[in-house]
Amino acid sequence: MFNLNKEAKLAYTMLIPTISIVFLIILFPIFGNFWLSFKEVKLGDLRAPQPIIKEKLKTKDIEPGDDILIEYRFKNSSQKKPIFNIEITDKISEFISPVEIAEGCSVNNNLLSCYFEEWKPKYNEKIIFKFKANDNFEIDNFNPKESKPRGVADADNILTNLKFSLKNFQKILQKNETIENIKVTFLYSFFATIGALLLGISAALLLEKNFLGKGFFRGLFLFPFVSPVIAVAFTWVYILDPFKGFLNNYLLNNEFISEPIFFLGLKKVDFLGFDFPFTLFIVILFESWRYFPLAFLFILARLQAIPKDLYEASDIDGATRIQQFFYITLPQLLGVISLLFILRFIWNFNKFEDIFLLTGGNAGTRTLTVQVYDEAFALSNMGTASSVAVLIFILLAIFVFIHQKIAPKDIEE
Amino acid sequence: MTNNIYQFFFIYLYSIITLFLLAVIGDFVSISIFLSKNIFIYKNIFLYCFLYAICFFAIRIIITNQVSNIFIFIISLALSYFFLINKEINAYQLLIILSVFIAFNLLLQKYFTAKNFSNFLFEVSFLKFLKTNSLIFFSFIIIFPFYLMFVSSLKSQMVLLQNPTDLSIPFFYSISDFFSSYIAVITQYNFLNFALNSTIVSFVTVFVSLFFSIPGAYAVARLRFAGRSKISSSILIIYMVPAIVLVIPLYVIFSQLGFRNSLFSLMIVYPATTIPVALYMLQGYFKGIPYELEESALIDGCSRIGVILRITLPLSVPAILSVSLYVFMIAWNEFLFAFMFLDNQEYFTIPRGLYTQLDDQEVPRQYLMAGSVMITVPVLLLFFIFERYLVGGLTAGSVKG
Numbered sequence: 147m148f149n150l151n152k153e154a155k156l157a158y159t160m161l162i163p164t165i166s167i168v169f170l171i172i173l174f175p176i177f178g179n180f181w182l183s184f185k186e187v188k189l190g191d192l193r194a195p196q197p198i199i200k201e202k203l204k205t206k207d208i209e210p211g212d213d214i215l216i217e218y219r220f221k222n223s224s225q226k227k228p229i230f231n232i233e234i235t236d237k238i239s240e241f242i243s244p245v246e247i248a249e250g251c252s253v254n255n256n257l258l259s260c261y262f263e264e265w266k267p268k269y270n271e272k273i274i275f276k277f278k279a280n281d282n283f284e285i286d287n288f289n290p291k292e293s294k295p296r297g298v299a300d301a302d303n304i305l306t307n308l309k310f311s312l313k314n315f316q317k318i319l320q321k322n323e324t325i326e327n328i329k330v331t332f333l334y335s336f337f338a339t340i341g342a343l344l345l346g347i348s349a350a351l352l353l354e355k356n357f358l359g360k361g362f363f364r365g366l367f368l369f370p371f372v373s374p375v376i377a378v379a380f381t382w383v384y385i386l387d388p389f390k391g392f393l394n395n396y397l398l399n400n401e402f403i404s405e406p407i408f409f410l411g412l413k414k415v416d417f418l419g420f421d422f423p424f425t426l427f428i429v430i431l432f433e434s435w436r437y438f439p440l441a442f443l444f445i446l447a448r449l450q451a452i453p454k455d456l457y458e459a460s461d462i463d464g465a466t467r468i469q470q471f472f473y474i475t476l477p478q479l480l481g482v483i484s485l486l487f488i489l490r491f492i493w494n495f496n497k498f499e500d501i502f503l504l505t506g507g508n509a510g511t512r513t514l515t516v517q518v519y520d521e522a523f524a525l526s527n528m529g530t531a532s533s534v535a536v537l538i539f540i541l542l543a544i545f546v547f548i549h550q551k552i553a554p555k556d557i558e559e
Numbered sequence: 560m561t562n563n564i565y566q567f568f569f570i571y572l573y574s575i576i577t578l579f580l581l582a583v584i585g586d587f588v589s590i591s592i593f594l595s596k597n598i599f600i601y602k603n604i605f606l607y608c609f610l611y612a613i614c615f616f617a618i619r620i621i622i623t624n625q626v627s628n629i630f631i632f633i634i635s636l637a638l639s640y641f642f643l644i645n646k647e648i649n650a651y652q653l654l655i656i657l658s659v660f661i662a663f664n665l666l667l668q669k670y671f672t673a674k675n676f677s678n679f680l681f682e683v684s685f686l687k688f689l690k691t692n693s694l695i696f697f698s699f700i701i702i703f704p705f706y707l708m709f710v711s712s713l714k715s716q717m718v719l720l721q722n723p724t725d726l727s728i729p730f731f732y733s734i735s736d737f738f739s740s741y742i743a744v745i746t747q748y749n750f751l752n753f754a755l756n757s758t759i760v761s762f763v764t765v766f767v768s769l770f771f772s773i774p775g776a777y778a779v780a781r782l783r784f785a786g787r788s789k790i791s792s793s794i795l796i797i798y799m800v801p802a803i804v805l806v807i808p809l810y811v812i813f814s815q816l817g818f819r820n821s822l823f824s825l826m827i828v829y830p831a832t833t834i835p836v837a838l839y840m841l842q843g844y845f846k847g848i849p850y851e852l853e854e855s856a857l858i859d860g861c862s863r864i865g866v867i868l869r870i871t872l873p874l875s876v877p878a879i880l881s882v883s884l885y886v887f888m889i890a891w892n893e894f895l896f897a898f899m900f901l902d903n904q905e906y907f908t909i910p911r912g913l914y915t916q917l918d919d920q921e922v923p924r925q926y927l928m929a930g931s932v933m934i935t936v937p938v939l940l941l942f943f944i945f946e947r948y949l950v951g952g953l954t955a956g957s958v959k960g
Contacts, residue, residue, distance in 0.1 A: 161775050172797055176800065179807060363694070374892035377932075378931075381928070515803045528810075
């Protein structure tokens with residue numbers, strides 16, 4: 147009925163802008179991340195080495211016919227790398243003409259241009275150029291600084307050259323910290339997911355039936371999820387503060403505890419003979435609190451889609467409510483729970499802000515994402531940071547693969 | 560009969576827990592609204608609940624008719640009087656406990672008046688308690704942080720330090736004192752500028768993201784072309800890409816291109832990260848629109864573009880609204896990219912500004928809380944107005960958070 151080719155063509159034109167922007171901002175950076183992880187790039191290397199030129203007038207009280215000395219200072223911005231094919235241009239005043247200028251430079255139509263083959267690292271030299279004031283020289287209109295000298299040069303850019311090494315991976319895998327961080331990340335993602343799912347299921351079961359004020363509660367339950375992470379994280383940090391915080395003071399006033407608890411600063415607590423990661427536990431609680439609304443929404447939607455006759459039939463057979471929950475409701479929810487588990491696990495695995503804002507990665511809560519940030523900006527090493535990011539990517543891929551193999555399939559999809 | 564004793568015991572235990580929980584909530588309400596300091600002693604509340612439950616249990620076992628209500632009423636009065644006189648419990652808490660107890664009593668009625676205590680009745684009443692308790696518990700853990708954020712932002716530094724457990728709203732302040740933290744945040748910390756930046760970035764993100772995702776979503780939902788299924792499944796995979804994997808290379812690339820430290824960089828990145836979400840939500844909705852409508856327009860000689868503009872878009876206003884809201888919220892709340900990219904104060908968005916300017920031990924906490932309230936209120940307002948659309952949209956396409 148319709149021309150298929152025409153339709154496909156239209157579809158491609160409609161999709162191309164979307165695909166290209168996603169490609170540019172998402173897929174290309176992923177590739178860039180892999181690229182960077184094989185290069186030893188420091189934060190400082192992001193600025194490519196370039197020539198720095200400054201000029202300075204050395205002569206004062208100039209009369210027409212006098213000699214004028216202008217000092218040019220040439221410098222290589224990099225301490226480590228040479229630059230090549232340096233071209234410098236500077237507009238000079240029309241009131242002066244060159245007398246003695248450095249080798250490699252020439253003046254043409256009031257334009258000084260110089261060419262140098264190579265400046266070594268740390269190259270820094272002052273060269274005095276001698277000019278002569280013309281007869282029409284006017285001191286008021288003479289300003290050698292009115293145009294800034296410009297320089298362009300080629301440099302070996304570490305970001306784009308083809309030198310690769312595995313040193314970044316060696317470095318991060320040799321750190322004891324990395325293995326510890328992987329463990330923390332898994333614990334955190336797994337238990338925060340479980341926590342969010344448990345809270346979500348209970349909340350959904352609460353609001354399953356229609357009652358007065360259901361809409362209000364449904365809106366209320368979504369608050370933690372829609373509020374900005376920075377606001378809720380700061381509020382919880384404030385509540386849990388050991389000295390100024392509400393919780394510690396409340397517990398102290400009621401004599402439940404005799405001294406303040408450092409909720410966000412206790413790496414290990416001895417609990418029945420083994421080390422319990424206390425702060426990690428608190429962070430997991432926060433995470434469950436913040437993300438249960440999503441699980442709640444999904445499970446509620448699925449709950450309301452369960453056919454009512456299943457319950458009616460089991461009622462006639464004399465099943466109790468608890469039996470109904472375990473034999474009807476839970477199996478029906480299994481698909482959506484499995485989907486939510488994988489989604490939440492991946493998103494928790496990728497989460498950076500929450501932990502960063504709560505603890506900054508201290509007290510045994512440094513996940514891999516926080517490590518990426520620390521490597522990049524605290525240790526100024528972009529290379530190792532991206533190799534940690536690659537590690538995240540690979541671990542995620544493995545996890546998704548395993549989940550695909552063993553997870554129950556959603557009936558709907 | 561032994562089964563019944565267990566059930567009795569269970570209900571009895573449960574009533575203590577319920578009362579205790581309610582007493583704690585009552586304590587929070589009283590320190591927040593009435594008294595502004597807690598004179599609450601857990602030992603006494605627990606004792607009160609315990610005695611109350613014992614009386615209740617005993618009377619119910621002995622007498623199972625209407626007279627028992629009067630008995631319970633008299634005993635509860637006596638108990639309350641005793642606790643009040645000894646100042647072991649305050650009047651407000653008592654009021655809250657008692658009023659809840661009446662409701663509690665009515666619920667139990669059914670269970671105790673039934674001639675044989677069937678498992679069914681036991682379960683029903685047990686689940687009812689559980690539901691009530693959980694509803695209170697959930698509401699409490701959600702409302703409490705937001706309430707504390709709001710109340711702390713109104714306090715003065717001195718009050719906050721002297722009595723951190725005071726949750727009352729200081730109504731006796733003059734208007735300027737009441738909002739002093741807000742005024743300070745706006746005048747001293749350049750907050751309006753941050754808000755303006757955030758607003759600009761968020762609106763641009765919404766428009767760009769809609770502009771790209773509407774045609775894309777329509778193509779995926781309606782048009783037949785090679786690779787369609789691949790595209791719709793790869794949208795989901797793009798959801799999973801960690802932002803932290805993008806941020807380092809984007810930092811490097813944007814630094815090289817020279818527009819890292821600008822709002823423009825955010826206006827590129829935010830739409831790119833929200834387009835897949837928007838596309839997924841929209842295509843789900845587009846698929847739900849009856850195709851016959853579009854088909855008949857096509858047969859009548861309307862072009863595809865005409866169909867989209869005249870039929871599909873007007874029909875999907877709710878979906879577009881919910882997508883816009885969702886994208887707006889993502890852009891407004893976003894922290895990671897703003898944190899990494901922006902250096903100059905003049906370009907800060909609110910989350911970035913809050914982090915650098917107000918999260919400092921030197922800055923009084925009430926300023927931080929005032930800033931937090933100011934970033935949260937617009938989002939929650941929008942959310943409450945458009946909640947219905949948003950909830951539908953969120954579940955229509957699985958959504959990232």
